[in-house]
Amino acid sequence: MNSVQSLFRQNNPYESFVQQLTQIESRQKLLFEDQQKDQKARKTALGDVSEAISKFVSKIDEFQNPGNTGFQPIKISSSDESVVSMNSADGLDRPSDYNIQVDRLASNDIGLGQIMDGEAFDLAAQGAGSVTMTIGDKTETLSITTQKEDENGVMVDMNNREVLDVFATAISETFGAEASASVFNVSGTDVQFSIRSSKSGSEGAFTLSGATGVLAGVTDPMTKLVPDAANLDAQFTIDGVTFLRSENTVSDAITGLSFTLRGESTGNVQMSAQRDLESSRETIDDFMASFNDMNKIIRERSFINSDSNTRGPLRNFRSIRNLTLDLRQTGLLQTDSADPNTLSRLTEIGIGFENDGKMVVEDEELLNDALSTRPEEIAALFRSEDSAIAKMKTQAEAFTKSGGIISSLESGVDQKISRLDTRIAREERFLEDFEERQRAIFNKLQQVIDQGDAQFQRVMAYRNSVGF
Structure with missing residues (x-):
């Protein structure tokens, strides 16, 4: 037991x-x-x-x-990438070679004002002003004043830099998608006003007209980097045929082929599309x-x-x-x-x-x-x-x-x-x-x-x- x-x-x-x-x-x-x-x-x-x-x-x-x-x-290539680069040939139906000569690149329309002392007050002396600006089918009249309220609530003149800043802001707010404006410091107190179109070619060209007061003082002396708007377009020749385009990326000159112009050429550059x-x-x-x-x-x-x-x-x-x-x-x-x-x-x-x-x-x-x-x-x-x-x-x-x-x-x-x-x-x-x-x-x-x-x-x- x-x-x-x-x-x-x-x-x-x-x-x-x-x-x-x-x-x-x-x-x-x-x-x-x-x-x-x-x-x-x-x-x-x-x-x-x-x-x-x-x-x-x-x-x-x-x-x-x-x-x-x-x-x-299709395999694409360029004999000189500094002149033209190939993007795609997705729609090209057969192998081909093309000779292209680039005479001019498309560029943005740029207007430059005179160099002036940013701390001086000679623009304000011209009083408030306006100007009519046109880009493509858009036209607007811009108006600015030349005075501001100081810390004591007293209206005082703005210096040249401040006036140009106000003008640049007015352009950006009105034409933000079409153009931009800047005030550059050139040297010391010297400044220079610049307007640049957002789109290249003649389609992006802008005009300034009917300026009064201070804006006449700013825009009348302005110079264009490319005076003739037609010359803003790219110009190139493919196999003897001359083309003008507002942009440097081109996809409608040769059906199915897209390329980008990079620089001017003194002779022909070959664009190749092969199996x-x-x-x-x-x-x-x-x-x-x-x-x-x-x-x-x-x-x-x-x-x-x-x-x-x-x-x-x-x-x-x-x-x-x-x-x-x-x-x-x-x-x-x-x-x-x-x-x-x-x-x-x-x-x-x-x-x-x-x-x-x-x-x-x-x-x-x-x-x-x-x-x-x-x-x-x-x-x-x-x-x-x-x-x-x-x-x-x-x-x-x-x-x-x-x-x-x-x-x-x-x-x-x-x-x-x-x-x-x-x-x-x-x-x-x-x-x-x-x-x-x-x-x-x-x-x-x-x-x-x-x-x-x-x-x-x-x-x-x-x-x-x-x-x-």
């Missing part, structure tokens, strides 16, 4: 028995949790596959855009990469390896497993409406597939030649509604569209996860009750042992008292 007591008293041993029995009863819950883990892995894998397919479809959408020039990119084979090859590589990423993700998540007895989370979804095989077979088809002498298959530009579904360039020379000499046909191969590319897109979209194949599969997985959640919760409640029942049983057993031990101690005490 002592050995039984020792067994139950040592560190509350009945609790470990309760835990062991509960663990044995947890096998069903663990089975459900393993099933739930597998279903969650399937849902994650379906999300990965859906994302990869969507990227593949988006890449095709990008190439099917009529404005996309990925297969016909960019490196960029067009990158376009093809981007398309292949989007397909191969999708192919890899699908294969990694749906594989079955009988040798190692390992399987991907989507192993049971045949539609997913077969997608890349179906796309590979479709990718080898011909464009139904293609003319006999035009490119109609991926294989005709050197692109094929390996046994694992990977898209590869099988003939580099054939691809480079097609990109160099037949880029329009490659673009048509991607944009044609009945091409292999369009059919691959349709097949792929069936998986990712709303209510499509992946959506249906995810819905089924969600239902299974929900049912497993219910079963796991039910098992957890059962185990909680089971654990409490076992603990109650062992507690009763402990009480019996404690009672037996107490009786044993009383018997032993009695025996000792009577001499046994």
Whole structure:
């Protein structure tokens, strides 16, 4: 009996028995949790596959855009960046070279007043004045006074610098978007007034008229850096044709070509726009990469390896497993409406597939030649509604569209996860009750042992008292 007591008293041993029995009863819950883990892995894998397919479809959408020039990119350059720099040739429909001569850059209209002593008061002596200023279709009359209130509230004359500051403020407040005015410190106390148009070229030219009083004293002696407004426009010649523009950035002289005039030239500078084979090859590589990423993700998540007895989370979804095989077979088809002498298959530009579904360039020379000499046909191969590319897109979209194949599969997985959640919760409640029942049983057993031990101690005490 002592050995039984020792067994139950040592560190509350009945609790470990309760835990062991509960663990044995947890096998069903663990089975459900393993099933739930597998279903969650399937849902994650379906999300990965859906994302990869969507990227593949988006890449095709990008190439099917009529404005996309990925297969016909133009590389632009200038033989003298100090004269003209190239901005873009996104709308240029063919490679070309142009000779440009820049005779004059577009400039802002600038008027300069006379240099005067800023601390003198000769402007104020001319009294308040006004002037009418016109820029483009905007005409306003500006008026200023030449006196201010001092700290004692007495009206006093403003010095020349203060008068010019008031005039500059009036111009900025009235013509802030069209022109600005400044008063510059030339040297010592000498200042000079300046008006500058915000827009270059003849469109930004300004005129001052009808000046009276102090503003006649300021504006009548003003000189223009470019006296003739017409000479504010840029003037340049492209292949013998002369152009005038109000801005130095030009995008309407040659359709699809944008460039910026940087300086005058004494002779011709060449602007070149040629096929960019490196960029067009990158376009093809981007398309292949989007397909191969999708192919890899699908294969990694749906594989079955009988040798190692390992399987991907989507192993049971045949539609997913077969997608890349179906796309590979479709990718080898011909464009139904293609003319006999035009490119109609991926294989005709050197692109094929390996046994694992990977898209590869099988003939580099054939691809480079097609990109160099037949880029329009490659673009048509991607944009044609009945091409292999369009059919691959349709097949792929069936998986990712709303209510499509992946959506249906995810819905089924969600239902299974929900049912497993219910079963796991039910098992957890059962185990909680089971654990409490076992603990109650062992507690009763402990009480019996404690009672037996107490009786044993009383018997032993009695025996000792009577001499046994």
